[in-house]
Amino acid sequence: MTPPRTPGRRDLLRGATLAGLTGLGLSACAGGDGPRRTDSVRIILGHGAAPGNPRSDGALAFQRLVAEKSDGEVEIQILGQESVGSDTEMMVSVAAGTLDMSINSQGPFASYVPEAALIGLPFLFETAEHAYQVLDGEIQDSVAAMSEEKGFHVLGFWDNGMRDISNSVRPIEVPEDLAGLKIRTPDDSMTIDIFAQLGANPTPMAFGELYLGLRQGAVDGQENPVVNIYSSSLHEVQSHVAVTGHKYETNPFVMSTSRWENLDEDIRTIIEESSAEALEEQRRRMGEQSEEIYAEFEELLEVTHPDRGELREATAPVYEQWQQEHPEFFEQINAAAEAVRTDHQESAA
Incomplete structure (x- = not known):
């Protein structure tokens, strides 16, 4: 941590x-003795x-x-x-x-x-x-x-937002396509663990430094909600976007x-x-x-939609690690997420 x-x-x-x-x-x-107006x-x-x-x-x-x-x-x-x-x-x-x-x-x-x-x-x-x-x-x-x-x-x-991956090297179709890519991450242990598990080279960097880092090739790609990618013009220095929704923040x-x-x-x-x-x-x-930007990216960039099931399986060890570190909250948030998921499934049935 x-x-x-x-x-x-x-x-x-x-x-x-x-x-x-x-x-x-x-x-x-x-x-004074306390707050006053x-x-x-x-x-x-x-x-x-x-x-x-x-x-x-x-x-x-x-x-x-x-x-x-x-x-x-x-x-x-x-x-x-x-x-x-x-x-x-x-x-x-x-x-x-x-x-x-x-x-x-x-x-x-x-x-x-x-x-x-x-x-x-x-x-x-x-x-x-x-x-x-x-x-x-x-x-x-x-x-x-x-x-x-x-x-x-x-x-x-x-x-x-739900976070997706962009890069300037190759399209991401399967988890193995991330191997060796230098991916900028925020200063966040969870994100670093996810991309290390996927075989990428996670590289923490301040968001304000990211555009220049991508343009100069200090990093190959990054992960963010598409709104953040667009509002900071990161798509101008990237050629591929993978709609992964790999985590929410x-x-x-x-x-x-x-x-x-x-x-x-x-x-x-x-x-x-x-x-x-x-x-x-x-x-x-x-x-x-987000809806507007996804549509625009389909016109501007090469957009792929990797199988979320494959990515979920590839990142399963991350769950084991964080469950050991914070067992009580791990159980609480997973139970809450599953309860909502079950309600949605029953409503749709």
Whole structure:
């Protein structure tokens, strides 16, 4: 498992900058016997998505909803496109309390809450909708409880999609076609384990460095939801896409626990309500954009549809490894996924 990274000089300097920004609007939290209200509260939200990506659109929806529900008293300042660091660096800042909140990625989040990595077990979910039904219940409650201990208040699991594979070397038809390919992965132990098991050479790299890495040949390919591939123009430097749906990932929306605890109760309610509504908007846009992009990729790239059964069999050892590491949560999330799958099968019969 990848442990939380110790903040370096770059992180501390970045944190100092964020603290300065945050201090402009957070006088409500300074001094006194407890939180007190001022005319306005500013909350800094960081994310790594490009404009037009559903994560970016969802952040804008959240910003608008908070402003509306608070009559302008609460301002969400959005710092996107990794302008305050990679997802890993933003998680460090949120944990340290120098960044208020982040719509982040599952891998960096799982470096603090290792059980969250099991959401990305290969082929655990058939569709994104299957994942929603599992994650929005007791699974989210369990992960949220673990997160509080690590300094994160979970506001929801946004949709980071079913993930597919692109590369510039050859079409992927069977698992063996991945052998030896240098595939960029996020900083996520589960994804690294999956691609190592498939015989690829998994190469962690910050998302902001990926386009250049693909263009210069530092990596042969990568894996992402097609929405992320398209919004960051990765398809411009790739020639093959394999629709594998090999894993599902969330974008955990987290807030610094210390910041959360210093907010008045009515502001907390506004944030919770706004985040829930923005989540629905983000998921809707993710679904719509995915359908459009799949159709466009059929025209632009060589698209293959490998047999999911073969890929599932090839990645079966990953289940054994993670079951040993987190037996209780492994059983919980697998039971929840199977229950939803069974309900769907019975409804269709």
